[in-house]
Amino acid sequence: MNRTAGPVARIAADSRPVLVFTVVLTVAVALASFALSFASLRDAALWGRVPEPIAFLVPVVIDASVLVYGLVALVLRARGSSSAWAWTLMLGFTVVSIGANAAHAYDVGPELRTVVGVVLVALAPLSVLTSTHALASLVVAHAPAVEPETVTLPEPSPALVQAEQVRAAEQPAAIVPPAVEAAPEPVAAPSEPLPAPVTEPASGPAPVLAPVRSSSRGSRPRAAAGQSMLPGLDLPGVTA
Secondary structure, three states, X not given: OOOOOOOOOOOOOOOHHHHHHHXXXXXXXXXXHHHHHHHHHHHHHHOOOOOHHHOOHHXXXXXXXXXXXXXXXXXXXXXXXXXXXXHHHHHHHHHHHHHHHHHHHHOOOHHHHHHHHHHHHHHHHHHHHHHHHHHHXXXXXXXXXXXXXOOOOOOOOHHHHHHHHHHHHHOOOOOOXXXXXXXXXXXXXXXXXXXXXXXXXXXXXXXXXXXXXXXXXXXXXXXXXXHHHOOOOOOOOOOO
């Protein structure tokens, strides 16, 4: 008897039980790691001349910073922002924690103990600075880009469109009068040049001859004869 192979039952990776179980295991691993690292980092803090009553704060600063930067990196990646700096800080504090735990377990010499203690103490203010920056990047939201407002006009109803079409069909078509051609402007005939006026030479006054007096009477007839020959010389007071 042949059997048809049915669908194989598999665990859905995105199911809620899988996510809850993964979160619980992650928290358990983090707590166990923190408990194991706590004692080593506390003893290594004494190498940096940290007072014993507050030496437990050093492992809190180192291991808690690793968790903070890991969560910040996940949030920034989900937002689509750059998370390289958060991953870098997380990796740096992890390396410091590993080195301090290894130095404490190996029981290094006094010189190396001093170096490890100084590094652990110096990371405290750096952790405050970077943690504050991480908190600001999560809490403060970016200003949204201002987009120009688009005004959408309401679409006319089909009944209104149909009424406008009926009204346009009922109205008579506008009569356009034929175009009237403009009469051509009369062309002015070329004017003939007028003849120049003839100017007569101006005649000056006739010369006046003074009477010729002679001591001899015999010369008077000649003068009278000459005077009578010239026109315009009949002047009063002139005797021949």
